[in-house]
Amino acid sequence: MGIGRIRGQLLKGTTPLLVLNVLRDGELYGYEIAQRIRLRSGGAFAPSEGALYPALHALEADGALTATWRESDKGPRRRYYTITAQGESLLAAHEAEWASFSVGVARALGGPNHG
């Protein structure tokens, strides 16, 4: 299994967490969300754009996000996503789960140096 594939597998489960996290700062449309995640990770990773839209639509179906069409001065109209109160709760739960998970993985991987 190559590095890219491993990264893809790791990112797959974290896409909703990353999406909700960047939307906490305000409404964004799909392409902006991908760019914002890439920027925040220092270019280290970004969710696959193919996984981003299914995640956005699933979060919207779950009530974690709302979407609004907005006309643009330049280019086509865009679909802006906003996090809901339910999404905030979900994000908090995701973050807690991720913290617990990452600590556990670090411990399992590292022994004394990864404490």
Add this chain to the structure above:
Amino acid sequence: MARVLVLAAVSVAAAVLGALSWPDARWLVALALAMVWATWGAVRMDRRAAVAARAEAQRRGLERSRSTASLPAAAEGFLATLDTSLELPPQIRTEIRDELSAHLEDSISALETEGLDRDRATSEALARLGRPEELARQIRAAHQTTRRLLAGAGGGIFAAGLGVIEGYVFGILIFLMAVFAVSGILAAANLLANSLLHQQFSMISVPSASVFGAMLAWVPAFVAGRRAARASARASQRTVRQTGTFWAIAGFAVIGYVVMFRVTALQDWLVAVAEMAIPVAFAAGAVLKTESEWPRLGGWTRSAMLSMVVLLPVLGLAAGSWSVSTTSGGLWQDPGTEEASYDRVAPAWPSLLVDGNDTTVYEPTIDLTWHVSRPSALAAFSGLRFEVWRATRFPEAPDWVDAYVPDPGYSAPVATQATSPSETLVSHFDMSHSKWTQWLVFLTGVGPDGIRYRLARPLSEPTVFSGTVWDWISAGN
């Protein structure tokens, strides 16, 4: 629209003919007004639908051209494949297509800014989205959740209920038009029959009313199927084709079961067919031309359908439900000629001992009250009994309307009831398990010489079958 007007004009003309034919035609005038109003509504609906269709086409064209005008052909192909693979309602597909179109435009533009030429930028942007079929599958899975499926089922049931109400209102308007046209045609037929055949046809019999009732249910069934399929598609975010197939099968099974085994009505073959067409109408509403609220049929198709609505009741009346009334005052006209036929039951006693009068018509039972004119003479007979015989027309008789003879194939008494001589003899026969509708009721008794004789004029009694469609199908003759 012109065809609708022509059809309405024909119906009005038929109605006017009917009004002129019948002395008391005030209700026809009321129906005429209702039908004109219905026609006006139909024309307005037609016009409004055309305007809405044009506006929708313009909007779609504008959006499509605006959203994809600047995309390369490869990106257009990607979006087209995605669109066809989504299997979501059209409005949602359009939104997803627009969203990904905007994404591709941004992505290609950004990659060009980074130094890639347009073709490479396009390839890279598309590669980042992956295969369109897989992307469509994942987005579809995100939309088609179990919760939405349940909401779709509930919404479909609710919409079907509203559709029934809406359909009944619309159906009544169509029904009025049909009744009106039929009335005119029947009035014309009646005039013709009066003048040429010296016969009076009764206009509507009870089975005919049941046929009309079942036919009236076709419209709400159709509308309910349509509303259920479309509402479910919206709520569950599935295509109308998917939900329509489900509703067609489920609705046909449920409504078919109810109609076949639960709904009791006055039955004949025409009523049974009309009733069984109700679940078919529901299924048709759920699957036929479901992209629109109403089927957008061509002018001639619509005219043909409306014509069928008018013609079917006429055919129904002609085929199965016209009853013939007589004015000759009974069947015992000339013992010399008629007696031979009734001798199959028993030879006639030389004089009438009992007068009968039929008291009940159009029921699955025959209730009769017979008045004994000579009780002392009747007392000489033993083994008195009423016999109900299946009756068929006697084709060789010149006056075929009045001549009934028992069908030799069914000459066994259907029911008998012993009674004793008194001033009044009452008989009751339950014919609800027989499809046959015309009966001859005889009073017979064994005379002093030990021979059984007919003692009264036979009475001709019509009955109708009452029960479910299954009862009717499974009943014997």
